[in-house]
Amino acid sequence: MRATFRKHERLTGRDRVKAVATTGKAVHETPFRLVGLLMPLDTPAPAQVAFAVPKRHLRLAVQRNRTRRLMREAYRLNKERWYAQLRAADRQCAWLFVFQGDSVPKWADTHEKITRSVDRWLLQHVARR
């Protein structure tokens, strides 16, 4: 299985994002914040995900792009493990990653924190059922 990340795995649409942001359950992992919601999705993928990097602390577009790409790459390389858990539970899930730091993160940090945040989220909301 290739570790791809295509369009249908991305969370889009104003209403869906708003639903996740307002009613979703959050996990905090220092510069990142993961908000997730178990909900049915009209896609073959087990999950859809969006990455948000607000303008407040990273003023330059180059820095925001770089940060988002690092986050996406960290998700891409590990998503298959999480997909397996969701398939086993027969659930679909929408996730929203928000970056809350004030400088571009390092690759090693990003990879570690993103992975840990999703693991914690799944442990709290899927594994116990």
Next chain:
RNA sequence: CCUGCGCACCGCUCCGCCGCUCCGCCCGCCUCGUGCGGGCGGGGAGGAAAGUCCGGGCAGCAUAGGGCGCCGUGCUUCCUAACGGGAAGGGGUACCACUGGUGACGGUGGUGCCACAGAGAGUGCCACAGAGAACAGACCGCCGAUCCGCCGCAAGGCGGAGGCAAGGGUGAAAAGGUGGGGUAAGGGCCCACCGCGUCCCGCGUGAGCGGGAUGGCAGGGUGAACCUCACGGGCUGAAAGACCAAAUAGGCCGGGUCCCUGCGCGCAAGCGCGGGAUAAGGGCGGCCCGCCCGAUCCCGGCGGGUAGGUCGAUCGAGGCCGCGCGUGAGCGCGGUCCCAGAUAAAUGGCGGGGACCCACGGGCCGCAAGGUCCGGGGGUACAGGAUCCGGCUUACAGGUGCGCAGGUACU
């Protein structure tokens, strides 16, 4: 050789593995959608993509024509689709070098800067200081020739009437300047020159320039103050605008619709026929039957429209090459190329080399500035399309070329 400045240009590169997006072709899968998975080939950020400061293309709305108003621009000619942009030119100004003159000031060359129309249309404002600041002005001064008074034999002295804008002082600015003559002292009062205004002639498309004559000097500054003149501008912007179109609510149109019960058809929902009971808004009517309308709810349809999607949207005032025209910005002709089109938003991640730069240590060359080789270390900027073009402005490691200035060494 080094340093600085100006102008023009470039603005890291290669390999492996894992990924993204668009286009074309092909294969597989199913819940058949232009989905999901896969293969091959091709395209994939900038000189500023930025700030959003100007100008257009494009789109919608408004609009008979014209004026007023409002906003913008402002030496000339040209370039351009257009511009507040650019090119060439004119004028002014500052500095440097050389130079003419006793001096005011002028000439030549170079470099930088200039929002550079009008202050002979009107209005406003010019604090403080200063005697006086816009129909100028005697504070300190200078003079006191002339006239008056006093003193003296006289020469003359003192005081006053008064004369003076040359000097001092104030100020950002004080009624042309310099040199001389003249004078009681002074003053364009007179002369020469410098500057300025007006007129004429010549040159230039023009801004203007050159020459001559003339006036004795007209009269401050400020239009990035109101304003005048000339020219330009309808307003709003891709969240413009066009199309397709769930769910829910509401609108319009059509049909059905009181309750109880029996039989038949049907899997059921329900439909048809018969019997009984009788509540209810309005109309037709004296009243009843009956019929019609309305309300309620049900079914079907229509149109507006939201989520969502598609177009707008990537071939263009286009890039590159050659030739010709023009001082130049540019223009013309011919050839050639197709070069990002995302949309919660694509260029990324990891590893390893190469190139360049910086300081350090060591070797060699050189009188020296410096060059070169080796070693380990650090760095490679500013910055990311969002409708598209033309400019401007701002940010920027390092490198290349040309020009200028300065320094060092040698000949």
Next chain:
RNA sequence: GGCCCCGUAGUUCAAUUGGAUAGAAUGACAGAUUCCGGUUCUGUUGGUUCCAGGUUCGAGUCCUGGCGGGGUCA
């Protein structure tokens, strides 16, 4: 993505048509009062008027460019 507004002591606000040394409250600091603290009184301090140019005799004010902050539009 478009449009609009603002920027003055540490903080909140003033400053007339452009006019001299940018003012007030509060804060901070020091002193007095008190056994101590608060209150009160007195004094002192504090400014690149966001930055860089320009116009003007003179700029917080006018003009140009930049920087920063905020608002608004589906």
